[in-house]
Amino acid sequence: MGHFRKTAFFVFALYGAAPSPFFVDEALKAGLKDIFYCGDDRRKNYLVETLGTGVAFFDYDNDGLLDIFGVTASKLEGFPAGQEPVNRLYRNKGDGTFADVSKAAGVAKSSWGQGVCAGDIDNDGFTDLYVTYWGTDVLYRNRGDGTFEDVTMPGIGSRWGTGCAFVDYDRDGRLDLMVANYVNFDMKNTPRPDGPKPCQWKSEKVMCGPQGLSGGLNRLWRNESAGGATRFTDVSKKAGIEAPGPRYSLSVSTLDYDRDGWPDIYVAVDSQASLLFRNKRDGTFEETGLESGAALSEDGREQAGMGTAVADYDGDGWPDLVKTNFTDDLPNLYRNNRDGSFAETTAVAGLGKYTQFLGWGIAFLDYDNDGWPDIFMVNGHVYPDVKLGEYRQRRILYRNGGAGKFTDVSNEAGPAVMAKTAARGLATGDYDNDGRADLLISNMNERVSLLRNTAAAGQSITLKLAGTGKSNRSAIGAVARVTVGKRVLTGEVRSGSTFMSQSDFRLQFGMGGAVGVDGVEVTWPDGTVEKLGALTGGRILTITQGKGVTASVAYRK
Amino acid sequence: MKRAVWLLALGAFGQDPKAAFDRGDYAAAIRLFEAANARKPDCANTLYIGLSRYRLRQPTEALLAFQAAAQCDPKLVAAHLALGSTYEERRNDGEAIAAYARVLALEAKNVTALRSASNLYLKNGLHTKALPLLETLVAISRGLPDARADLGAVYAAGGDRAGAEAQFRKALEIRADYFPALTGLGNLLARSGEHDAAMPLLRKAAMVRPNAYEAHFLLGSALNRAGQFEEARRELEQAAKHGGASEPQVFYQLARACGGLGLAEERRAALARFSELAKKEKDDAAARRQAAKLVDEARELLQSGDLEGAAQRLELARELMPADATLLFRLAGLHYDLRRYDAAREYAQAAIGMSPATWLYRYLLGLVEKGANRLPDAKASLEAAARLNPSEAPVWNALGEVVLLQGDRAAAIGYFEKACALAPGDESFRRNLESAGGARIK
Numbered sequence: 001m002g003h004f005r006k007t008a009f010f011v012f013a014l015y016g017a018a019p020s021p022f023f024v025d026e027a028l029k030a031g032l033k034d035i036f037y038c039g040d041d042r043r044k045n046y047l048v049e050t051l052g053t054g055v056a057f058f059d060y061d062n063d064g065l066l067d068i069f070g071v072t073a074s075k076l077e078g079f080p081a082g083q084e085p086v087n088r089l090y091r092n093k094g095d096g097t098f099a100d101v102s103k104a105a106g107v108a109k110s111s112w113g114q115g116v117c118a119g120d121i122d123n124d125g126f127t128d129l130y131v132t133y134w135g136t137d138v139l140y141r142n143r144g145d146g147t148f149e150d151v152t153m154p155g156i157g158s159r160w161g162t163g164c165a166f167v168d169y170d171r172d173g174r175l176d177l178m179v180a181n182y183v184n185f186d187m188k189n190t191p192r193p194d195g196p197k198p199c200q201w202k203s204e205k206v207m208c209g210p211q212g213l214s215g216g217l218n219r220l221w222r223n224e225s226a227g228g229a230t231r232f233t234d235v236s237k238k239a240g241i242e243a244p245g246p247r248y249s250l251s252v253s254t255l256d257y258d259r260d261g262w263p264d265i266y267v268a269v270d271s272q273a274s275l276l277f278r279n280k281r282d283g284t285f286e287e288t289g290l291e292s293g294a295a296l297s298e299d300g301r302e303q304a305g306m307g308t309a310v311a312d313y314d315g316d317g318w319p320d321l322v323k324t325n326f327t328d329d330l331p332n333l334y335r336n337n338r339d340g341s342f343a344e345t346t347a348v349a350g351l352g353k354y355t356q357f358l359g360w361g362i363a364f365l366d367y368d369n370d371g372w373p374d375i376f377m378v379n380g381h382v383y384p385d386v387k388l389g390e391y392r393q394r395r396i397l398y399r400n401g402g403a404g405k406f407t408d409v410s411n412e413a414g415p416a417v418m419a420k421t422a423a424r425g426l427a428t429g430d431y432d433n434d435g436r437a438d439l440l441i442s443n444m445n446e447r448v449s450l451l452r453n454t455a456a457a458g459q460s461i462t463l464k465l466a467g468t469g470k471s472n473r474s475a476i477g478a479v480a481r482v483t484v485g486k487r488v489l490t491g492e493v494r495s496g497s498t499f500m501s502q503s504d505f506r507l508q509f510g511m512g513g514a515v516g517v518d519g520v521e522v523t524w525p526d527g528t529v530e531k532l533g534a535l536t537g538g539r540i541l542t543i544t545q546g547k548g549v550t551a552s553v554a555y556r557k
Numbered sequence: 558m559k560r561a562v563w564l565l566a567l568g569a570f571g572q573d574p575k576a577a578f579d580r581g582d583y584a585a586a587i588r589l590f591e592a593a594n595a596r597k598p599d600c601a602n603t604l605y606i607g608l609s610r611y612r613l614r615q616p617t618e619a620l621l622a623f624q625a626a627a628q629c630d631p632k633l634v635a636a637h638l639a640l641g642s643t644y645e646e647r648r649n650d651g652e653a654i655a656a657y658a659r660v661l662a663l664e665a666k667n668v669t670a671l672r673s674a675s676n677l678y679l680k681n682g683l684h685t686k687a688l689p690l691l692e693t694l695v696a697i698s699r700g701l702p703d704a705r706a707d708l709g710a711v712y713a714a715g716g717d718r719a720g721a722e723a724q725f726r727k728a729l730e731i732r733a734d735y736f737p738a739l740t741g742l743g744n745l746l747a748r749s750g751e752h753d754a755a756m757p758l759l760r761k762a763a764m765v766r767p768n769a770y771e772a773h774f775l776l777g778s779a780l781n782r783a784g785q786f787e788e789a790r791r792e793l794e795q796a797a798k799h800g801g802a803s804e805p806q807v808f809y810q811l812a813r814a815c816g817g818l819g820l821a822e823e824r825r826a827a828l829a830r831f832s833e834l835a836k837k838e839k840d841d842a843a844a845r846r847q848a849a850k851l852v853d854e855a856r857e858l859l860q861s862g863d864l865e866g867a868a869q870r871l872e873l874a875r876e877l878m879p880a881d882a883t884l885l886f887r888l889a890g891l892h893y894d895l896r897r898y899d900a901a902r903e904y905a906q907a908a909i910g911m912s913p914a915t916w917l918y919r920y921l922l923g924l925v926e927k928g929a930n931r932l933p934d935a936k937a938s939l940e941a942a943a944r945l946n947p948s949e950a951p952v953w954n955a956l957g958e959v960v961l962l963q964g965d966r967a968a969a970i971g972y973f974e975k976a977c978a979l980a981p982g983d984e985s986f987r988r989n990l991e992s993a994g995g996a997r998i999k
Contacts, residue, residue: 197853202685212846290828293813298778300809300831328716330748341816347750348782356716388685388715405750 021414022367022397022455023439031097032448037085038073041422041445043385045192047209048134048185049076050382051162051250052360052424052444054115054500057431058127060105061146064540064553065092066431066504068440070448071113071131084110087131092431106148111135115425115500117252119166119175122225123473125466130177132161132500137179141230151230153221160185160216163251165496166476167263168525169239170283173470174223175495177232178241178265180249181216183209204386211271215246218267218275240277240285247272253308253497254477255319257292258340261527263477266294268305268323278340291341294321294334298344303329307426307499311364311373312336312490313349314404317481319492324359324377324499327389331359331377335404350398350406351375357393358382361426361499365437369458369510371489372400378441378499380422392420395441416451423449429504433540435460435555437508442501458512461537462555463520465493465507468545470526474505475545477525482509483518511537583609600630607639616643617913624914624945627659634663640914641673649882649912650677661690666697675707684711695724702728706737713745721745734765740775747779755779763792770801778810786817805834848877852884855891864895882911886918893921898929916945920952927959935959950980954989961993970995 027033039049056069068090079085086108090098102108112134121128126142136158140148160182166175191197191208199208220241221232236242248270254263262279269275273295277285289295297303304326310319318336325331333349334342346352357379364373379393397413398406410417425442432438436453443449461482465475475493482489491507511517516536523529524545532548535541542551577586586609590602607622620643626636641656657674660667671694678687691708698704709724722745728738743758759779762772777792793811801807812827855870868891875884889904905922912918919942926935939956946952957972973990980986 203683290832293816296809298782298810298813299806300835301806328714337816343813343817345782347748348752350750352749353718354716355713355718 019412020454020456021416022409022453023413023416023451024454025416025419025449026096026452027448027450029096030450031099032068032070032090032450034070034072034088034100035085035445035447036070036072036088036442037075038424038444039075041384041391043193044207044383045194046076046185046187046190046207047183047213048073048112048160048187049207051114051182051500052380052422053113053442054132054163054425054502055427055440055442055448056116056118056129056502057427057429057440057504058118058129058502059092060089060127060142061091062126063092063094065094065433066429067092068098068431068448068450069107069116069118069129069502070442071116071425071500072110073112073114073134074110086110087113096432101146105146106150107131107140109138114161115163115251115496116502117164117166117177117496118474118502118505119177119476119495120472120474121166121175121177121223121230122228123173123467125473127474127505130164130166130179132164132179134160134185137161137164139177139230139232153232153234159219162249163267163496163500165252165254165265165494166472166474167254167265167495168223168472168477169220169263169265169279169285170222171262171470171526172223173467173472173526174225175472175474175476176223177219177221178252178254178267178496179219179221180252180267181218182248182250182270183216184214184246185209201383201386202388204383204388206383206386210248213248215248215272217242217246218249235283239283240280240287244275244287247275249275250306251308251497251499253310253321254494255310255321255492256477256479257319257321257336257342259318261523263525266308266310266321268308270304270306270326272302274303274305274323288340293337293342293344294332297329297332298346303332306358306360307362307377309362309364309375309497310492310494313364313373313375313400315372315402315487315489317488317490319490322362322364322375324362324379327358327381328355330355331362345404349404350408353408354396356390357396358389360424361441361501363426363428363439363498363503365428365439366400366460366508366510367397367437367453367457368399368455369436369460370400370402370512371458371484371487371510372402374398374400375406376426376428376439378421378423378426380424380444384422390420392422394418394420395423413455416449419449421446421449424499425501426498427501427503428498430462430506430508433553433556435462435508435538440501458510459514459537460508460510461517461535462506462508462540463491463522464505464540464542464551465522465524466542466544466550467525468547471524471528471545475525476505479523480507480509480543481521481523483520484509484511484514485518506540578605578609581612583612587613598629600626600633600636603629604633604636604639607636611639611643616647619643620914621941621945624916627656628946628948631659632663634660634667637663638667638669641670645673645677647911650681652912652915653677666693668694668698668701672701672704675704679707679710684714687711688715700731702731702735702738705731706735706741709738709741709745713741718745718749734761736762736766736769736772739765740771743779744775747775747782752779752783756783763795768799770796770799770804770807773799774801774804774807774810777807777814781810781813781817784817786814790814790818803834805831805838808834844877848874848881848884851877852887855887859891864891867891868895880911882908882915882918885911886915886921889918889921889925893925893928896928898925901925902929914945916942916949916952919945920949920955923952923955923959927955927962932959932963936963948979950976950983950986953979954983954986957989957993961989966993969993 053071057066070088072085091101115132126144129140141151163180193205198205222235224231251268253266265277267275276289278288306324321334323332333346335345362377375398381389381391384391399409421443427440439451441449467475520532540553544550604626607619610619623639637659644653657670660670675687675690694704705728709721713721725742739762747755759776773792773796777789780789808827808831815824851870851874855867858867885904885908889901892901908918923939942952954976957969961969976986
């Protein structure tokens, strides 16, 4: 026995303890057991079965804890009456678990849901939701009492909505809405893989599309609500959103890429050039994707764009873009050239190593709080039954080394990151308020993954911005610049983004070893700039426009 | 023709050297082989006739002879190889691949067929089909840098970066200046962000083949990534000069280099050229898709008996894809059914021009000429069809009908007998034979 102990001690001393994972999947422990469907997962006969669904991290009851909204589609053959899957709203109980409040909240809708985005459309302080469908989208107004009401635009029509984002494009203080539409899909006239005219991928019979199908037209809805009545008007044509014509649009990210103070819109497009709408500050947009260098691959090829994310990854104060694509391709990392154009830096940045992944949700998050935005992307194929593609694929965590270079640290990040699923939607947010960014992933025909950040991270500070006056209450479009020593970290409050999903509005800034920030500058959506002095980290601070810090809560241990 | 096929011809039959052929007197060789065939038919002689025709720059006649040799002896590998090679030269990739597939069915490890078929698959983007051929090729011929480089390219396309790198490196071990391996590995490393390792390879590639646009393009792209825009611009301009002027990606990269140099006007011009070329590519692809859709519609109309509607759809498809032999053949068939013999002839002849050794096209032309009462032309076409595929009973039957109309009853009986022998259960052939006065086939 004594000898054994000695040997065991030696072995442990030699190899050390097992490294701690950076993330742990807590979904089951948290009570997130429901399945979110999208068609059959043995064979996809139609394109509608492939996109999966989105998820949202948002605080619907203003208790300071991130709640979860999960969108579900269905199966083409349907479900027995009473067993249809429904969209789920889970209330964060604050103890690491969630309670399903979908029915009570009035959002347990069963249909072919796709994506979700959030924003306070009536500036009442409660976050509202927009849910896209293959069918008719739904706009939910948060009543502020734990329930939602359907305030969908009358006559909105039936489309295949995918990504969406609230954005105050005309800076009138009311959140408008951009919705991507994918395909005008007609199942009756679309060939099946087992039918007489199947489509092929690498010589195998597969479902058809999007190529060969009719593309959708994206919509921009202007918020013209007044006197307590919700009213959105379709301004797509007038605003120039329709100008590029039909596209296979999937995800929407808003950003002020030219830093003129007016929000621009980036749309990832499948199998066609992606779109960048530059805000002309007069209620219209100009599509500048090609000219700006953010529409195509670095060789000028059209790609199958899926998800997008925005952050200042190189610390120069300008927003950069990242986009996921189909398999046999690379993601795109577009560095902002600060002159209205982007340079693709995928290879140089170290994101050029894998072509086998089919990427969907992608997000920038500073998982280790070193002040440099890292990248997390989720993957999964669209064909479950082909020999030449892995349907369930692992996730990838790229650590930003700080010199414009990323390193794949997925393996070190642990089994929760290496787990293989047919993942689609992705949201980031600190659901346990411990100062470390967590992840929420929707997996097709499986439960969600809730990846709690357990990394030995640095210090951080979290800013919750609240707009007033001519700024929307969600502060969507507000940019915070935080000075930590010699560095200035930049974050923007954003609706939508990633893939058909919604991340936490709160901005978390990693400070490394610093205990606080030297100063904060907030540019509010209405253009006003507010400066604050040094602030202590390790806390969630609410900054209300014109009033400075109005609440401060310490991180949970 | 590829050197391999030519050597094969000498090798396979070199033990019985044909003096005229060997001394390069191909016209005499043809006469002698034909005479020999008349005395005693020999499939190899027919192949030699084809090779001689080829040497005399009569590719269509050569194809006919190769096809006849392959029909004569389906196991004659050299005939299938010759067919594949000649079709490849004529850019009829489908027929060429089919010929090489026949070779591989006979000899699974035939290096020429493995190389040629895999090249064609790669050319047509069918990487998964090329993969097993290349793996076989590499396993049996370890010293082939081209097979290694091709396999590397397939692995790279399939996302197997490590496998790709290994194959490219092995190709470079075999031949340090092998261009496809230099560009393949250089590009792989450059796209993975390994700039320092990639640059020497791409620079070497540009030196090895200074007139190849690929090397300049890849080098220019890599330089762009590294922010060396001045040199990138020079390389990309070289790429455009050396065959890349119709490649949209060259101009996209050029725009990037100009952008990096702050040359706004040049950048705009390069982007405009890129857009123009990209649009053309897109329009071509859309035309192919639209043509395929029209063919589908035509098929449905045909099934419902609307020949006129089907012909209209096919005409529209032909406008989009004027060089598609199958489409032309379908059009010829429809016009024949509609008794529009002039149009049918035009299309059948165009199809034959593209694929001269396809017996079906000759057979249809024969039927068309017969319908138009141009009996000598009908006879010639049907004879050609019968030579290309002697086992098709309808061809012999049609030939019998034509010569009967010409008044040659004896020849007609001979042809009807052949048809009946090949398809003893066919009542119409039997009736033709009986009405021509021939013996009743039991």
